[in-house]
Amino acid sequence: MRELLRWLFGLSGKNRQSSSEIARQRLRLVLIQDRIELSPEKMEQMKQEILEVVSRYMVVEDDFIEFEVRRLEELIMLVSNIEVKDVSALMSAPAR
Amino acid sequence: MTGKTIVITSGKGGVGKTTATANIGAALAMRRHRVVVIDTDIGLRNLDVIMGLENRIVYDLVNVIEGKCRVRQAMIKDKHGLELYLIPAAQTRDKDSIEPSQLRELCAALEQEYDYILIDCPAGIEQGFRNATTAAQEAVIVTTPEVAAIRDADRVIGLLEASGLHRPRLVINRIDADLVRRGDMMGQKDVESLLAIELIGLVPADERTVSAANRGVPVVHDARSAAGAAYIRIAARMDGEEVPLNEITPRPGMFHKLRDLVGIKGRAYSHA
Numbered sequence: 427m428r429e430l431l432r433w434l435f436g437l438s439g440k441n442r443q444s445s446s447e448i449a450r451q452r453l454r455l456v457l458i459q460d461r462i463e464l465s466p467e468k469m470e471q472m473k474q475e476i477l478e479v480v481s482r483y484m485v486v487e488d489d490f491i492e493f494e495v496r497r498l499e500e501l502i503m504l505v506s507n508i509e510v511k512d513v514s515a516l517m518s519a520p521a522r
Numbered sequence: 523m524t525g526k527t528i529v530i531t532s533g534k535g536g537v538g539k540t541t542a543t544a545n546i547g548a549a550l551a552m553r554r555h556r557v558v559v560i561d562t563d564i565g566l567r568n569l570d571v572i573m574g575l576e577n578r579i580v581y582d583l584v585n586v587i588e589g590k591c592r593v594r595q596a597m598i599k600d601k602h603g604l605e606l607y608l609i610p611a612a613q614t615r616d617k618d619s620i621e622p623s624q625l626r627e628l629c630a631a632l633e634q635e636y637d638y639i640l641i642d643c644p645a646g647i648e649q650g651f652r653n654a655t656t657a658a659q660e661a662v663i664v665t666t667p668e669v670a671a672i673r674d675a676d677r678v679i680g681l682l683e684a685s686g687l688h689r690p691r692l693v694i695n696r697i698d699a700d701l702v703r704r705g706d707m708m709g710q711k712d713v714e715s716l717l718a719i720e721l722i723g724l725v726p727a728d729e730r731t732v733s734a735a736n737r738g739v740p741v742v743h744d745a746r747s748a749a750g751a752a753y754i755r756i757a758a759r760m761d762g763e764e765v766p767l768n769e770i771t772p773r774p775g776m777f778h779k780l781r782d783l784v785g786i787k788g789r790a791y792s793h794a
Binding site for chain 1: 667668669672673676677680701702704705706707708709712716
């Protein structure tokens with residue numbers, strides 16, 4: 427009966443994300459992982475190393491807001507975003 | 523005459539490689555081509571039963587390669603009066619019984635006399651896959667709109683590229699337009715954008731494919747089958763004909779919606 431009502435009012439798949447959309451998004455990431463053959467451990471290691479380098483120059487949060495390999499059409503890119511906590515540190519960063 | 527050898531592969535099993543091979547082979551033969559289909563799934567042969575030729579097997583692929591018989595003796599002619607021949611796989615041997623170079627040599631010889639040689643590749647990416655893909659100049663990847671099948675197809679596309687088989691073409695099999703409409707199955711666009719290779723055909727889920735397999739008559743011989751029509755269009759595209767790819771559309775109307783709801787299975791869907 428609930429199914430019937432949902433169907434009658436066309437609610438199914440509109441409020442919730444459809445399963446095909448979930449499948450598409452999961453696959454998008456899995457395929458990238460498969461293609462670049464970078465294990466989750468390696469990803470984590472790279473993340474920590476990048477974090478370490480960035481921390482040398484500015485005061486940042488201790489984790490990325492976003493850190494993933496993503497594909498845009500034919501382009502595969504590493505997208506990482508991190509919050510800068512203290513902007514004044516940017517000014518006094520040691521010159522190299 | 524110089525024909526070409528095309529491997530039908532997928533990575534994952536059970537997505538319809540053998541059915542695709544039988545039907546594309548028959549559809550090409552219906553276009554007046556001379557066609558040989560080779561089952562390379564040694565130890566697990568199936569193309570013979572799909573084509574309804576299982577009772578006519580005397581010699582097999584391994585016999586040919588080992589020189590126990592002439593090629594011609596292992597070629598079983600199709601029942602429908604077409605210039606279509608099957609070379610069955612050996613059932614009691616394993617994939618290591620043949621080497622890639624041996625299959626390539628056989629195909630090269632067949633290319634002198636036939637227009638198309640289709641190789642039904644075993645599932646997996648081991649020896650059997652290497653045998654089948656090394657022998658071919660072109661590849662057709664079969665997938666269904668499911669995560670596991672698409673993931674494996676992507677791996678196979680990578681392996682084919684690495685081994686020099688560029689520009690494989692894609693068949694998306696068993697598309698259920700009603701599920702796509704409901705958002706419970708990935709559609710043509712989704713699969714295409716994930717795999718990013720050229721599409722050569724969309725085959726709808728069609729129960730007539732199942733009954734055709736039961737009978738051992740490829741579904742291209744069933745004039746009322748949407749899947750059969752799809753395979754005929756794939757053969758035309760292989761032949762270089764411009765056949766537009768129509769998105770598979772759901773069966774329309776209230777009646778079908780109700781029928782879905784109460785769980786009565788529909789018949790053939792519309793086609794592409």
